[in-house]
Amino acid sequence: MTRYILTRVMLAIPTLLLALAAIFFLVRLIPGDPAQLMLGDVDDPAALARIRQELALDQPLPVQFGHWLLQLLRGDLGQSITLDSPVSDLLLPSFAVTASLVVPAVVVAALIAIPAGVVAGWKQNTRLDVAVMTLATLALSIPSFWLGLMFLLVFGVYLNLLPVVGYVSPLEDVWQGLSYLVLPVMSLALIEAGVLIRLVRASTIEVLGLDYIAHARAKGLTEAAVIVRHVLPNAMAPTWTMIGLTLGGLLGGAVVTETVFSLPGLGRLMVESVFARDYPVIQGCMVIVTVAYVSVNLLTEITYPIFSPGARDA
Amino acid sequence: MREGRWMTITRQPNAIAGGVLILIMLFGAILGAVHTPYDPIAVDFFHRLTPPAPEHWLGTDEWGRDVLSRLLAGAVVSVGIAGVTALIATSLGALIGATAGFLGGWFDKVVIALMDALLAFPALIMALALVAIFSSSAFTPIIALSVAYLPSVVRVVRASVLVLRRSDFVDASMVMGNSRAITLLRHILPNTVAPVIVLATSLFGWALLAESALSFLGLGTPPPASSWGGMLSDSRNYFADAPWLAVAPGLALSLSLLGVNLFGDALRDLLDPRMQKP
Numbered sequence: 001m002t003r004y005i006l007t008r009v010m011l012a013i014p015t016l017l018l019a020l021a022a023i024f025f026l027v028r029l030i031p032g033d034p035a036q037l038m039l040g041d042v043d044d045p046a047a048l049a050r051i052r053q054e055l056a057l058d059q060p061l062p063v064q065f066g067h068w069l070l071q072l073l074r075g076d077l078g079q080s081i082t083l084d085s086p087v088s089d090l091l092l093p094s095f096a097v098t099a100s101l102v103v104p105a106v107v108v109a110a111l112i113a114i115p116a117g118v119v120a121g122w123k124q125n126t127r128l129d130v131a132v133m134t135l136a137t138l139a140l141s142i143p144s145f146w147l148g149l150m151f152l153l154v155f156g157v158y159l160n161l162l163p164v165v166g167y168v169s170p171l172e173d174v175w176q177g178l179s180y181l182v183l184p185v186m187s188l189a190l191i192e193a194g195v196l197i198r199l200v201r202a203s204t205i206e207v208l209g210l211d212y213i214a215h216a217r218a219k220g221l222t223e224a225a226v227i228v229r230h231v232l233p234n235a236m237a238p239t240w241t242m243i244g245l246t247l248g249g250l251l252g253g254a255v256v257t258e259t260v261f262s263l264p265g266l267g268r269l270m271v272e273s274v275f276a277r278d279y280p281v282i283q284g285c286m287v288i289v290t291v292a293y294v295s296v297n298l299l300t301e302i303t304y305p306i307f308s309p310g311a312r313d314a
Numbered sequence: 315m316r317e318g319r320w321m322t323i324t325r326q327p328n329a330i331a332g333g334v335l336i337l338i339m340l341f342g343a344i345l346g347a348v349h350t351p352y353d354p355i356a357v358d359f360f361h362r363l364t365p366p367a368p369e370h371w372l373g374t375d376e377w378g379r380d381v382l383s384r385l386l387a388g389a390v391v392s393v394g395i396a397g398v399t400a401l402i403a404t405s406l407g408a409l410i411g412a413t414a415g416f417l418g419g420w421f422d423k424v425v426i427a428l429m430d431a432l433l434a435f436p437a438l439i440m441a442l443a444l445v446a447i448f449s450s451s452a453f454t455p456i457i458a459l460s461v462a463y464l465p466s467v468v469r470v471v472r473a474s475v476l477v478l479r480r481s482d483f484v485d486a487s488m489v490m491g492n493s494r495a496i497t498l499l500r501h502i503l504p505n506t507v508a509p510v511i512v513l514a515t516s517l518f519g520w521a522l523l524a525e526s527a528l529s530f531l532g533l534g535t536p537p538p539a540s541s542w543g544g545m546l547s548d549s550r551n552y553f554a555d556a557p558w559l560a561v562a563p564g565l566a567l568s569l570s571l572l573g574v575n576l577f578g579d580a581l582r583d584l585l586d587p588r589m590q591k592p
Contacts, residue, residue: 018431023443030447137579141572143523145530146546146564149553157554253436256527260550270439271531274446282446290434 005302012298019290020072024065027283037279040081054078072287078280082273087284090269095251095288098258098265100170101184102250108189109196110243116193117200118235122227124205132197139194148187148260155183167263184261188254192246199242203235210234237307244300251296252289329580335573342566343393346386354379354387354540363556373558375548381562384540388563391541392529393570395456396521402460403521404514407467408506414468415475416498422472429465437462437524445533452535455528459521470513474506508585515578519571526567542567 030037035052052058056067071077077087120132155161163180170177207213208231216226255267262268266285273281357377366373372381414425435443441458448454478484479502487497528534529543542563549559 014427015430015434018427019434022431022435026443026447137575138572141575142568143526143564143571145527146560146568149546149550149560149564153553153557153560157557249436252439255438255442256530259531267438270442271533274442274533277446279446282443286435286439286443289436289439293434293436 008301016294023286077284080281081278082276087280091288094266094269105185105188106247109192112193113196117197118204121201121204136194136197144191145256145260151183203238207231207234248293248296251292328576332573332576339570343389346390350383350386352380352383354383372562388540388542391535395525396518399456399459399521400514400518403463407464408471411468411471412475415472429468433465463517471506478502512582519574
C-alpha cells in the first residue's frame with residue numbers, strides 16, 4: 001500500500017511541475033518588461049529594481065523558474081497590483097469561499113446520483129429507468145449559471161424565500177451563511193448529479209452482468225443484499241474517480257456560478273484580476289487551481305483501492 | 315450492415331429528438347447570418363423592455379433591441395465558435411494522438427506528459443488566462459478552448475492507435491513498402507474516426523457552454539454584438555421587471571445542449587461497440 005501511494009505521488013510531481021512551468025511561462029509570453037508588468041502602470045524606478053531582483057530577471061530563464069518555485073514553496077506569490085495586498089492573502093479567503101460552495105455541491109450531487117443511478121441500472125429499461133435517465137440528461141444540458149439565474153428568479157424574486165445575492169461566511173453566522181449558499185450549491189449540485197447518475201447507472205449495469213453477481217444470487221441472497229453488498233461497492237470505483245475529477249475541476253471552474261450569486265470566490269477573484277490586468281493575482285489563482293486539481297486527483301487515486309482492491313497491485 | 319445501423323438510430327426517439335433540436339439550432343444560426351426580423355443592434359428607446367408580443371415575439375431588451383433578432387445573431391457567434399473549436403481540437407488532437415501512439419518512444423512520453431499537465435487547468439481557467447494575455451476577441455476563446463480540449467482527443471486517438479498498430483492490415487501496409495506516414499494517414503487514422511466523431515460531438519457541446527460562460531463573464535464576444543452568454547449577463551439588471559430577457563437565451567442554450575447530448579448518446583451507441591447495449 002505504501003508503495004502504491006509513493007508511486008502515485010511520484011507520478012503527480014512531474015505533472016504539477018509542468019503545469020506550474022506553463023503558468024510561469026504564460027505570463028512571460030506577454031510582450032514587455034515582466035517587472036513592469038508585475039508592478040502595473042506605476043513609474044517607480046526603485047520598486048521596479050526591487051521586483052526585478054525578486055524575479056531574478058538578470059538570471060537565465062530556468063533559474064528564474066527555479067527561483068519562482070522556491071518562492072511559491074515559501075507561500076510568496078508576489079504583490080497584487082491593484083489591491084495593495086500580498087497575493088497569498090487574497091487567495092486563501094477566496095479559496096475558502098469556493099470550497100464552501102463546491103464541496104457541499106459535490107456531496108449533494110453524489111447523494112442524489114448514487115441511489116438514483118444504482119436504481120436506474122438495476123431496473124434497466126423500465127419506465128423508472130427511462131424517467132431517471134431523461135431527468136439526468138435534461139439536468140446535464142442546463143448550464144449551471146442559467147439554472148442559478150432561474151433559481152434566483154423563482155426563490156429570490158417571486159417567492160422571496162432566500163437572499164438573492166451576497167455572501168456571509170457560515171463561520172460567522174451559521175444560518176445566514178447557509179441561506180446564502182443554498183441556491184448556488186443546489187444549482188451546481190443538480191447539474192453535476194446529471195453527469196454522475198449516467199456514470200453510476202452504466203457501472204451498475206456492467207457489474208450486474210458479471211459472474212459473481214449471478215453467483216451471489218444463486219446463493220439465495222435477497223436482491224437488496226446483492227445490490228447493497230456486491231453491486232454498489234464495485235460500481236463505486238469509477239464513480240469515485242469521477243467525483244474526484246468533478247471536485248478538482250469545480251474548485252477552479254465554479255467561476256460563473258460565483259458570478260451569478262456574487263460570491264467572493266476564487267473564480268470571481270480571477271475574473272476581476274483579468275479585467276484589471278492584475279497579473280500577479282492571475283498567476284496566483286492559476287497556481288492554486290492547479291495545485292488543488294492535482295492534489296484532489298492524487299487523493300482520489302490514493303483512496304481508489306478502497307473500492308477496487310485489485311488496482312493496488314497494478 | 316451500415317444501413318442497418320442507421321435504421322436503428324432513426325428509430326430511437328431520443329436520437330430523433332436530438333437531431334431535430336440540432337437542426338433547429340443550425341437553422342437558427344444560418345437564419346441569424348442571413349436575415350433577422352430586426353437589426354439586432356438597432357436601439358429603439360420607444361420600445362424598451364416590452365414583454366413578448368406579436369411585433370416582438372420574444373420582447374425587447376433595455377435598449378429596445380428585439381430579443382429574437384439578438385438570439386438569432388447570437389446563434390451565429392455561439393454555434394460558429396463552438397463548431398470551429400470542436401473542429402480544431404479534433405483534427406489537431408487526432409494528428410498529435412495518432413503520431414504519438416504510432417511512433418511511441420520519447421515523443422509519446424513527452425506528449426502524454428504535456429497533455430497531463432494541460433488537463434490540470436479547467437477549460438474556463440485556461441480561457442481566462444489567455445484572455446488576460448491576448449485580450450478578448452472571437453479568436454481568443456477558440457484558441458483557448460481548442461488547447462483546453464486537446465488532451466481528451468489526444469488520449470482517445472492515441473489509445474485506439476495503440477490497439478490498431480498491432481493489427482494485420484497495418485503490418486500488411488508496411489510490408490507493401492508504404493512509408494510510416496502513409497500507413498498512419500491512410501490506414502490507421504480512418505479507423506479512429508468513430509470514437510473521434512463521438513468525442514467531437516461532446517466537444518461541440520462543451521465549447522458551446524464554455525463560450526456562453528465566457529461571454530456571461532464579459533470576457534467572450536465583445537458587445538454590442540450579441541451572444542447568448544452576454545444576453546444572460548445583461549438580463550440580470552432587469553431581472554424582476556423583464557424575466558423574459560433571462561429565459562429566452564437560457565432556453566436556447568439549454569435546448570441546443572440537450573440536442574447535442576441526446577444525439578451524441580445515440581451516436582455513441584451506434585459507433586462505439588464497447589458501449590453498445592447487449
